[in-house]
Amino acid sequence: MINETMYGLGDEPSVIRELFAYGLARKAEIGAENVYDYSIGNPSVPAPALVKETLLEMLETDPVALHAYSPSAGLPDVREAIAASIRERYGVPATAGHVYMTAGAAAAIAISIAAVSHRDDEVVVVSPYFPEYRTWIEAAGCTVVEVPACQPSFQPDVEALAAVIGPKTSAVIINSPNNPVGAVYTRESLEALAAMLREKEVELDRPLYLISDEPYREITYGAEVPYVPSIYGRTIVCYSYSKALSLPGERIGYVYVSDLADDGDAVSVAIAGAGRALGYVCAPVMLQRVAARCVNEPSDVAAYAENRRILTEGLSALGYEYVEPDGAFYLWVKALEDDANAFSERAKQFELLIVPSDSFGVGGWVRLSYCIARDTIERSMPAFAALKASYEG
Amino acid sequence: MINETMYGLGDEPSVIRELFAYGLARKAEIGAENVYDYSIGNPSVPAPALVKETLLEMLETDPVALHAYSPSAGLPDVREAIAASIRERYGVPATAGHVYMTAGAAAAIAISIAAVSHRDDEVVVVSPYFPEYRTWIEAAGCTVVEVPACQPSFQPDVEALAAVIGPKTSAVIINSPNNPVGAVYTRESLEALAAMLREKEVELDRPLYLISDEPYREITYGAEVPYVPSIYGRTIVCYSYSKALSLPGERIGYVYVSDLADDGDAVSVAIAGAGRALGYVCAPVMLQRVAARCVNEPSDVAAYAENRRILTEGLSALGYEYVEPDGAFYLWVKALEDDANAFSERAKQFELLIVPSDSFGVGGWVRLSYCIARDTIERSMPAFAALKASYEG
Incomplete structure (x- = not known):
């Protein structure tokens, strides 16, 4: 007689949290440097001094x-x-x-x-x-x-x-x-x-x-x-x-x-x-x-701006479509197939953790959190290239 | 069209919280040392090192x-x-x-x-x-x-x-x-x-x-x-x-x-x-x-035991009735009139902040949190004496 709504919420954690948990496990398995985790909005910029x-x-x-x-x-x-x-x-x-x-x-x-x-x-x-x-x-x-x-x-x-x-x-x-x-x-x-x-x-x-x-x-x-x-x-x-x-x-x-x-x-x-x-x-x-x-401490936006530049230029060069972001630290990228869940699953094969759009209320897109280590963004580009190539084979 | 239940909960904060807030204001007014605040379970023992x-x-x-x-x-x-x-x-x-x-x-x-x-x-x-x-x-x-x-x-x-x-x-x-x-x-x-x-x-x-x-x-x-x-x-x-x-x-x-x-x-x-x-x-x-x-850090129970001794001995000598506590840091004291709210109100005149029992589901008692400074307990005894005397006048 537990509450089935609460059970459902606990049993199917948010897609973001689920991917985040998968990422933690996967990093433990193959090394953090080999997983390109764009799942969650965990800021990579340290807190102000x-x-x-x-x-x-x-x-x-x-x-x-x-x-x-x-x-x-x-x-x-x-x-x-x-x-x-x-x-x-x-x-x-x-x-x-x-x-x-x-x-x-x-x-x-x-x-x-x-x-x-x-x-x-x-x-x-x-x-x-x-x-x-x-x-x-x-x-x-x-x-x-x-x-x-x-x-x-x-x-x-x-x-x-x-x-x-x-x-x-x-x-x-x-x-x-x-x-x-x-x-x-x-x-x-x-x-x-x-x-x-x-x-x-x-x-x-x-x-x-x-x-x-x-x-x-x-x-x-x-x-x-x-x-x-x-x-x-x-x-x-x-x-x-x-x-x-x-x-x-x-x-x-x-x-x-x-x-x-x-x-x-x-x-x-x-x-x-x-x-x-x-x-x-x-x-x-x-x-x-x-x-x-810290109420008036400035945020270190420059770091995210640079991440944004590297990510968008990289994906652009590979032919991905995305929405140019004016704020926050997420990139909304068109999935390479209609089914965003299938696309996100396929991306996992290339160690890319990207959130499918369905739980955001629309199909066909993925969300990339680019508040991550710059180095991860740079090193992920071959994986994005391989992901794209897998649809063109 | 705000939610009237939520409004009600916000408008009538818990009696404990209300008394706690009254205490903060009263201390600002007449000096912290002149208010005997037994309202809330804010531990007086410092956190372990x-x-x-x-x-x-x-x-x-x-x-x-x-x-x-x-x-x-x-x-x-x-x-x-x-x-x-x-x-x-x-x-x-x-x-x-x-x-x-x-x-x-x-x-x-x-x-x-x-x-x-x-x-x-x-x-x-x-x-x-x-x-x-x-x-x-x-x-x-x-x-x-x-x-x-x-x-x-x-x-x-x-x-x-x-x-x-x-x-x-x-x-x-x-x-x-x-x-x-x-x-x-x-x-x-x-x-x-x-x-x-x-x-x-x-x-x-x-x-x-x-x-x-x-x-x-x-x-x-x-x-x-x-x-x-x-x-x-x-x-x-x-x-x-x-x-x-x-x-x-x-x-x-x-x-x-x-x-x-x-x-x-x-x-x-x-x-x-x-x-x-x-x-x-x-x-x-x-x-x-x-x-x-700190999962196995011992709690400093000795301090509360001493507070308990001083408070119970003091109230006992004054003729108050209470339940001998085996644990926690609250003393459940019989109000000196049937209406615990009236008793708590009268106690305020002696700068004693004690919580009436009604919101705990019973009438006729008050709760004293004795997780407070020992000195406050000792100095409050004349106020308890005066409160009692006020019913005997």
């Missing part, structure tokens, strides 16, 4: 105070440091009371969905999309409604979104810079999306929340990343330091409920309640302090 | 590997270290595959309930009980069934439990050493409970899970703490290092699904699925390594 410095300083303070529970929403000075950074960077009137510290963006998104949805509501996503959105939406008892992005820009298709938003819609999730395609939503796109949502709110006489998943906000290659709360009031930002500070395993991030939402205070209360319901007592406290101290 | 030593060593290693994602269930060597410790200490055949690392016991319990329950199931608790059990049980769509403990032993009332277990029961939660009363369940009690559950499983033709919440396992004053998985097969241990290693804010613990359960492998899979559904990507990785390294 200030992270270590902050942790070392902290460890010299009173351990009782250091490791004590924080209030559920986070340490007050940490929340204020983050609010201040949002005010300074984006010119919006952010207050500490609207910042809720979380164990990463995953927790932030799961909590946000639970806070603004009811069972049997619909949550809209733009495909291709991060596969775990489905897990968290369904865990809240809601239904996923997929709306394909525009082609070939991968901007949100506002008209198509408008067509699916109805009385059961509670929220739309967007993710820019985007995982998996690397698109950065333009101001124009976001303004059109915001205008449509405002119209729909009037038409449906209900609030519509925009959950903005932003772990890659700092990782862009020149494109402007407009701040969503300054464009649409009822925005809930889900942020993570996993990528910006290269701390994915530490689980630290936050929810920021826009102060420009007329119900922002109430939403903040519901966020706190949802965190409590999901078993989050407080975000890890040492990491809360690291986040506050 | 090995915690800092392990963190310092870790910080000298490659930051990319150090802070990377771990597999969802935890680092393999960490899971193995914990399984080995369980085997050695308790003589049960624990395997790493049944250990799932979590962000503390709260996450462990929320995940366990979700893994073995369905909506509209009933989960049984022994009152008085930790109030958040209700939050997590209801978050899984289930109903709380409260069964009072025996009086005055505060052992589980097996007959009364048998009377409420029916076709909708998925699990029973026990907590020994117990928060809030400090009772330690005897082998005899646990064997009677196990025998009853096994009978009910046959009668009802369904598995019944025993969720054993054990954050205080190491904190006892001489009483034997039998290892529940060695007594009942279908046991799910929810453990936390918050108290044993004085790391409550860091959020590290685990679920251990007994290897003696015939469906233990399947339950472990469902645990992993439930963790995923609730947004837990992996437990904080630095802390996973700390847990493994």
Whole structure:
């Protein structure tokens, strides 16, 4: 009588996690240098020196105070440091009371969905999309409604979104810079999306929340990343330091409920309640302090930009098709056969670990995480050549 | 259209958390030394030196590997270290595959309930009980069934439990050493409970899970703490290092699904699925390594034993009635009026922060956390005297 939904989620881990686990085993078997693991978004850039410095300083303070529970929403000075950074960077009137510290963006998104949805509501996503959105939406008892992005820009298709938003819609999730395609939503796109949502709110006489998943906000290659709360009031930002500070395993991030939402205070209360319901007592406290101290540390985007150049030039020379990424550290590559799963399986024969697109909501593509060692990218090119040749034999 | 249940949980934080927050504000107002804060279980004993030593060593290693994602269930060597410790200490055949690392016991319990329950199931608790059990049980769509403990032993009332277990029961939660009363369940009690559950499983033709919440396992004053998985097969241990290693804010613990359960492998899979559904990507990785390294570190029980002696002797001399605690670091004291909330409110006038019993499922008592500075306990005695005198005026 175990819960079969939970059993199913445990028995079929996300395709990304499954490939990541396969990679760990395969590396143990044939040597890490012989596996080209493009599976997971584990940053290859080390955390900024200030992270270590902050942790070392902290460890010299009173351990009782250091490791004590924080209030559920986070340490007050940490929340204020983050609010201040949002005010300074984006010119919006952010207050500490609207910042809720979380164990990463995953927790932030799961909590946000639970806070603004009811069972049997619909949550809209733009495909291709991060596969775990489905897990968290369904865990809240809601239904996923997929709306394909525009082609070939991968901007949100506002008209198509408008067509699916109805009385059961509670929220739309967007993710820019985007995982998996690397698109950065333009101001124009976001303004059109915001205008449509405002119209729909009037038409449906209900609030519509925009959950903005932003772990890659700092990782862009020149494109402007407009701040969503300054464009649409009822925005809930889900942020993570996993990528910006290269701390994915530490689980630290936050929810920021826009102060420009007329119900922002109430939403903040519901966020706190949802965190409590999901078993989050407080975000890890040492990491809360690291986040506050490093709140304005720049990300080492140059390293990813160079990886991007090497990978795209290499694949381009081999004749692969892909979407030119404006942000994040993923390359969305056209599979060499219609069945992306079969393509990903075949790639394994060449020790290439690339994620098939099906769980992102579309067929025929693969995702390559290029936040990996540069050397791995360079050495993988013969494998990509051999993979391609295998389709031409 | 925010979720009113989540709003309610956020708007009325747990009574413990509310009192804790009041205490923080009051200390800022009149000075920390003037507030006698018995509200929360924030250990006053510093973390063992090995915690800092392990963190310092870790910080000298490659930051990319150090802070990377771990597999969802935890680092393999960490899971193995914990399984080995369980085997050695308790003589049960624990395997790493049944250990799932979590962000503390709260996450462990929320995940366990979700893994073995369905909506509209009933989960049984022994009152008085930790109030958040209700939050997590209801978050899984289930109903709380409260069964009072025996009086005055505060052992589980097996007959009364048998009377409420029916076709909708998925699990029973026990907590020994117990928060809030400090009772330690005897082998005899646990064997009677196990025998009853096994009978009910046959009668009802369904598995019944025993969720054993054990954050205080190491904190006892001489009483034997039998290892529940060695007594009942279908046991799910929810453990936390918050108290044993004085790391409550860091959020590290685990679920251990007994290897003696015939469906233990399947339950472990469902645990992993439930963790995923609730947004837990992996437990904080630095802390996973700390847990493994400190897995056999002794807890500084002597400090709590001395606090217990001073507090119980002091209150006894003043004529307060309380339950003699065998474990954990809570004292369950009879309120001086029927309404525990009114009593707790009146105690505030004397700067005494003590938690009323109602949210633990019973009226007329208060809980005192004595994991606080010894000095605070000593200095609080005149306040307890004045509180008592105020009822005698």
